[in-house]
Amino acid sequence: MHNRCMIDPRLITLRVFARCGTVGATAELTGYSPSAVSAQLRELQRVLGMQLLTKDGRGVRLTATGRFLVAGSDTLIAEWESLRSAAMAAGDQVQSRFGLGGFSTAAAQLLAPLAATLRSTRPLLEVQVLEANPARCFDLLVAERIDLAVIVAMQSDTYVEDDPRFEQTVLLDDPLDVIIPSNHPLASRETVTLEELASEPWITEAAGSTYHSLFTAAFTAVGVTPRIAHEAVEWETQIAFVGAGLGVGLLPRLAPLHSAENVVRLRITGKGKPARRIVAAVRRGSLASPLVQESLGILQVRAKRILAARPEDDL
Template structure:
């Protein structure tokens, strides 16, 4: 796959810088040194004859000229993705590589089954998978380090009409209340979220999308959760709940220990807390056979959770 190498790579660096905000973070995403990133951007500015960056404390700020360059760059990259799809249509069979990046629960429940399906149906297509938090995947897409992201949208993410990306709903995933077996709600079948208002809660501040969803759901239920402990990985959250240190809000797809250790309590009410899982690809790339087949396999995997 050419991965945009027909386009000046310095333009890709500028796109990632817009997403990341600092030269250091841009270098990390692109697997370059900060000095290389700075050198590329200085050279691009010199060749274009305009200033692209201005100092802004420890960060850098894009100039109006840089945003003009980026507007045209976004169009150029989207058109190149479509061109690659049309060129690939002249080849026989499905080959190449498709790379997935996904949040952990979606990786386990959606991407792995999708990858297994691709392996069985298209043996000539190499599949790569990586766990990534939602806020990281956009820069990885721009850096051509992944092709399909499966993520939880947040208020800080790009809007749906962002010209760089094609974002599509994949699955609306209910949230469950996680309690220890001895909890009063453990045997009720379903519960209102407000019934756990007086319990201590397990928060996940480093898992920003899930933590924000918990706070929003509790606020909608009429209370602010008393967060007693912090944990991010589901096995750690489950261990705290199992030992009686609090309750937690967990997505339906999250892998958990057996029911004799913790109990999922489906929530009822209006609205029932849920999170939307979406796919995101570089705009125009969905026409390329590896990406198109990868998206189709994801939709098939998601259908098993909505049937």
């Protein structure tokens, strides 16, 4: 289970620490115990002869040298990933472990089939799927726990498109639909605009969550300020709220609506066509790896099939 990476695991630990800021969180993310993380970082400083950490309140903080090292290590990691991938591709070799990460519907609709396919085409490959939210997926990528993540990219999210640590591939744009109670005046319509629903009570996720920013982005695009009446965490909960007549909500096309008979799904028309973008992310440099290539191919096919299954859709 240990280092499949050529870079000293302690440096990886330092990188994870740089992301989450505390020894405890680093331990949780890497799978080590807090004392192990502490010892690793101490050893790293001793071996390199650098002071990387300083006491800061009840925690520790990276020194300037530490930040410098972490920042510079990005290209180092990418270089290694690139080399490893190229060597795997050049030698027609097989790797033994492959970690996947993803979030909710993405995981269900894309990762599960991918894992199943890989399991059949490469019987002796050990595939592991971890469900985690996008932010954690990136952490897991950094921590080398997973090799590929399928995540939802926000337009206005903290993650930047050109992070030197990752490479991303767009899989598909999943449009957001509106779900309203079946006894709603607009329930017989095929399509609506967000403006028409401006005065409705909305149901969304808690502020700060992954989908809340998607929600607000959709409305700011059309210049409407929605009234948020309720908050739900799971899609199922939100659907139940809508079914109970508490309000209306946004639901990605990929999220199934099977169990709710008193809720209808309407497509959104107008200038603001909100969508969530589903992308695959890998560590920078690993794109050339045969397994990553194959996986991306499978995901692309799956995405195309999903798009094709839609009746007559906007591109």
